[in-house]
Amino acid sequence: MNLSPLARFVRDLGRATGAAETAVLGPAEAPETDGRVRFLAYVGLVDLLADASVPNDPEAAVRALSEWLSAVRSTEPTLRFALFERSSLTESRELVARMRGRDIALTSEWMLPRLRQDIEAYRARIAALRAALARVPEEGRR
Numbered sequence: 001m002n003l004s005p006l007a008r009f010v011r012d013l014g015r016a017t018g019a020a021e022t023a024v025l026g027p028a029e030a031p032e033t034d035g036r037v038r039f040l041a042y043v044g045l046v047d048l049l050a051d052a053s054v055p056n057d058p059e060a061a062v063r064a065l066s067e068w069l070s071a072v073r074s075t076e077p078t079l080r081f082a083l084f085e086r087s088s089l090t091e092s093r094e095l096v097a098r099m100r101g102r103d104i105a106l107t108s109e110w111m112l113p114r115l116r117q118d119i120e121a122y123r124a125r126i127a128a129l130r131a132a133l134a135r136v137p138e139e140g141r142r
Contacts, residue, residue, distance in 0.1 A: 050068075054061040 050065060053068075054064055
């Protein structure tokens with residue numbers, strides 16, 4: 001079975017893993033954001049696949065591109081769900097990190113100084129009791 005590159009790309013959309021022919025690409029001039037870089041890479045790849053895969057007949061080309069586009073669009077709900085799940089996970093992790101930060105701040109800014117004060121108060125009481133015991137004669141201690 002001899003499939004065009006774009007037909008193989010559409011076929012691979014349904015698989016759990018990507019094709020082994022993965023390559024890292026970068027534009028000649030670096031755009032200002034990572035999202036823009038990804039967009040340009042995707043558009044360029046789809047354009048190359050379409051050019052290599054489309055038949056010479058214009059009507060057949062329109063039909064083929066339409067079929068491929070509908071196959072790509074069919075993955076959109078799955079991708080949206082995955083994006084929603086990822087954003088929900090990110091929000092929950094952010095909340096946990098904030099709460100952990102508040103817990104650390106509470107411990108270091110309030111609890112530890114308070115414990116140090118209490119320890120110093122107990123040390124002062126122990127020193128006072130030892131001084132009082134030192135003043136009492138040996139016979140009175142029994």
